[in-house]
Amino acid sequence: MSIIPGRMTDNHSGPLVVFVIGMRINHFHKLGKWLPVFRAMGPMLAELAANPESGFIGSEFAFCSFRQVLLLQYWRDFDALEDYARNRDAQHWPAWTAFNRNIGKDGTVGIYHETYAVAGGAHESVYANMPPFGLGRFAGVVPATGSRNAARERMRTSAGTSEA
Structure with missing residues (x-):
């Protein structure tokens, strides 16, 4: 791969x-x-x-x-x-x-x-310098853009917490 x-x-x-x-x-x-x-x-x-x-x-x-x-x-x-x-x-x-x-x-x-x-939108994956793996291997991969805090904010929101 x-x-x-x-x-x-x-x-x-x-x-x-x-x-x-x-x-x-x-x-x-x-x-x-x-x-x-x-x-x-x-x-x-x-x-x-x-x-x-x-x-x-x-x-x-x-x-x-x-x-x-x-x-x-x-x-x-x-x-x-x-x-x-x-x-x-x-x-x-x-x-x-x-x-x-x-x-x-x-x-x-x-x-x-x-x-x-x-739930939709409540998962996160990051692959850095990797061959296709995990969900990205089956769903395809796209560049991970945005701030490094975007995942933290999204995951906390989907988990029902409001702390950032």
Whole structure:
């Protein structure tokens, strides 16, 4: 990926859902338990990427440590995310039921997710001398203009505080 010189921001407008999902390997020696959990996400992402109407915007993958992985996802809205999660004909449902059947509460693998609903105009991103990344990779980037305090003012206003 090419580095885009300068200070950029994403070109997304409107509401957004940020979905953080990941897994933690608690017992490395039980490869047959945690590897299927790790491998389950790829087919889901391929399915979502092939269907622009799904509301899925894109994702970034990261290793947080030698035992923990994280996937940062961007969605159009919560309803789209929930519709996918509950769709019994999509890849997520069988992966979720397999996790519950094969892992359940045995402690081999930990999974987690966090969901953040962001109102339109209530997010901020800055990419300085970076290749396309995160929301900017999927929504495109534009030069970040204005004062360095503009983000602080916008974020405080959207959070319901009036301090500057």
